[in-house]
Amino acid sequence: MKKVxxxxxxxxxxxxxxxxxxxxxxxxxxxxxxxxxxxxxxSDIAYQLENYINNTRFVDVDLEGEPIAVNLNITFRSxxxxxYSAQLYVEGLRExxxxxxxxxxxxxxxxxxxxxxxxxxxxxxxxxxxxxLATIIDYYMxxxxxxxxxxxxxxxxxxxxxxxxxxxxxxGSKQAPGFExxxxxGEFTKYNLVTELTDPRFDDFRLYMYDYYVSGLDLxxxxxxxxxxxxxxIIKDMATFKQDKLSSPSVLMQMFFDSKALELASIFSExxxxxxxxxxxxxxxxxxxxxxxxx
Numbered sequence: 001m002k003k004v005x006x007x008x009x010x011x012x013x014x015x016x017x018x019x020x021x022x023x024x025x026x027x028x029x030x031x032x033x034x035x036x037x038x039x040x041x042x043s044d045i046a047y048q049l050e051n052y053i054n055n056t057r058f059v060d061v062d063l064e065g066e067p068i069a070v071n072l073n074i075t076f077r078s079x080x081x082x083x084y085s086a087q088l089y090v091e092g093l094r095e096x097x098x099x100x101x102x103x104x105x106x107x108x109x110x111x112x113x114x115x116x117x118x119x120x121x122x123x124x125x126x127x128x129x130x131x132x133l134a135t136i137i138d139y140y141m142x143x144x145x146x147x148x149x150x151x152x153x154x155x156x157x158x159x160x161x162x163x164x165x166x167x168x169x170x171x172g173s174k175q176a177p178g179f180e181x182x183x184x185x186g187e188f189t190k191y192n193l194v195t196e197l198t199d200p201r202f203d204d205f206r207l208y209m210y211d212y213y214v215s216g217l218d219l220x221x222x223x224x225x226x227x228x229x230x231x232x233x234i235i236k237d238m239a240t241f242k243q244d245k246l247s248s249p250s251v252l253m254q255m256f257f258d259s260k261a262l263e264l265a266s267i268f269s270e271x272x273x274x275x276x277x278x279x280x281x282x283x284x285x286x287x288x289x290x291x292x293x294x295x
Contacts (some may be wrong), residue, residue: 023141024067025053030075038080041119045074049137052123058141059160061149068148069093069102070141086113088136092144094151094213098221103213105147107259110136112177127166130174139167139190146197150206151213157206161197168194186249196252201245208238209256231267232276239283254286261287265294 027046031039049072073089088110093102115133123134142164146157168190171179183189196202211234219227242253257264261284268276277291284291 022058022063022067022145023053023056023070025050025070025072027053027072027074030073032076033078034076035080038076038084041080041082042076042084042117044119045117048121048123052125052134053137053141056125056141058125058138059145059163061159066095068144070144072137072140082116082118084115084117086115087111088113088140090140090144092147094148096213096220097218103217103263104259105151106144106255108140108255110140110178114177127163127170130170130176132176135167135171135176136178139164139171142167143193150210152210154207154210155203156210158198161194165194165198186251188251188254192251193255196250202250202252204245205238205241205250205252205256208234208241212260228267228271232271235264235276235279235283239279242283254284257284257287261290265290269294 027049029042029046031042034042053070054067070093071089071091075087075089077085077087079085090106090108090110091104092106094105095102113136115136117133123131123137125134125138127138129135142160146160146164149156149160168179169181172181172191179190181191183192186192197206212231216227216231216234219230238253242250246253261280264280265277268274268280274295277294281288281291
């Protein structure tokens with residue numbers, strides 16, 4: 001189990017590039033749409049990004065336990081001569097007591113990723129400088145770390161989410177694509193997500209996510225009957241939160257259910273004749289077909 005141990009007195013706006021056991025990244029790359037020259041120019045990008053992620057200290061908290069597993073898939077769409085367009089898929093995983101393989105804590109896609117890369121380029125972590133390759137990676141690593149910490153202690157990712165907010169502000173100040181700081185309520189943007197993650201009005205939902213892992217998934221191996229009752233209560237609490245506390249769609253809630261819909265459908269597919277699937281379909285209509293298929 002991963003826990004916060006100590007707070008290390010580092011300046012948030014500092015260049016940090018020391019050996020860390022925070023992340024264990026696996027990066028895969030699809031270059032089928034590039035011509036042969038462009039493929040050769042990015043032939044080492046998976047290695048370089050894995051090396052960057054696995055050897056960078058992203059946060060100023062000390063952790064124990066195994067590194068956080070994160071999978072990245074980059075599908076190149078076009079480019080060459082140092083400038084590229086790609087889609088980035090990110091999946092963060094969390095250990096679950098008594099199981100192997102873990103559970104997804106975050107699953108998301110960066111559809112329009114424009115960045116520069118030259119073969120052999122070494123990335124450095126610098127929160128004072130925006131880089132259209134490294135800063136995108138930093139954003140997702142901080143997001144996954146913060147979400148992971150939130151699953152082991154109540155609101156445990158707060159410090160990391162404040163750091164994430166600074167990354168988003170940096171991108172917004174550079175008018176970088178995807179970092180726009182003006183958007184409609186409920187629009188799934190980096191700005192809206194980090195705003196909700198750092199807004200006390202969403203603390204209750206973050207605590208429900210914490211309970212989902214600790215009182216639900218982690219308890220399964222020890223007492224699955226109590227764990228299922230807890231999970232039922234947690235989902236109902238989330239539904240009440242949505243009904244009573246929200247006046248517009250929540251991107252944090254949508255992020256949670258987009259990452260957990262398949263798991264939730266599997267958990268509740270045979271529980272009390274599938275009654276909870278009806279609750280989930282109303283709570284998370286965008287994944288309604290997933291819950292329908294579980295019947």
